[in-house]
Amino acid sequence: MKLNHFTDFSMRVLMYLNQKNDTPQSSLNDLANTFKISRNHLIKVVQFLSANQLILTKRGKNGGIMISERAKEICLGDLIHLLEQDDTPIVNCDSKPCIFQSHNCKLKSLFNIAYQAFIESLNQHKLSDIEFKTWSAIFQD
């Protein structure tokens, strides 16, 4: 069981921006070079994070990308659920219709309860709880 790649990478971008805070602001090139990924992939992530008010983007010479107050305050479980962009259950009973469908099968409901336990566990934390050395220390290694 894995987070999808989009969620996994988005989390690392938010962690990086949260550490870096606004000194200095980051650029797409900065993020692309830091995480060694293509700008095209990065742009999709940045557009989603911006559309969901998790980052602030400012165009122009003094522009850049910053972490938002919302991203600092949102609980991690709610953040992961938002990034997953997926309200379908962990087990998929629909795409290939299951023979147990409409037979009072409790598989989906048991997994939904377990998923809530997963989210509630993460909701005890915020982005700032994922401590590590400051971003500057990372580049001093």
Next chain:
Amino acid sequence: MKLNHFTDFSMRVLMYLNQKNDTPQSSLNDLANTFKISRNHLIKVVQFLSANQLILTKRGKNGGIMISERAKEICLGDLIHLLEQDDTPIVNCDSKPCIFQSHNCKLKSLFNIAYQAFIESLNQHKLSDIEFKTWSAIFQD
């Protein structure tokens, strides 16, 4: 966040065999026809379930596939963890080395704690708790 297809399908095979119990025993063709999947895919699942004592297979004229006592007794969370065949964390910090690695990053540990909450929630149940009409009723629809 999804279970992998192998786990998802293995669960449905076990649910089916648990309902059918041993009257009559199932065959590979029975399972392939019931779930509308290829024998090749099914054989991999059956071999794994048999190797892990979750089903019993008997060759010959009166042979077939049956649910095992272990499968009836194992807690669902432990069963899912076994089927996932994956001890790697939900976030993958290694395959593409993360810049936060070895910087006291708590992302992996927070997700491992949340995953344990997920497994413990499922461990309150067994296969028999996933109630639905008996297998015979399914084919009467």
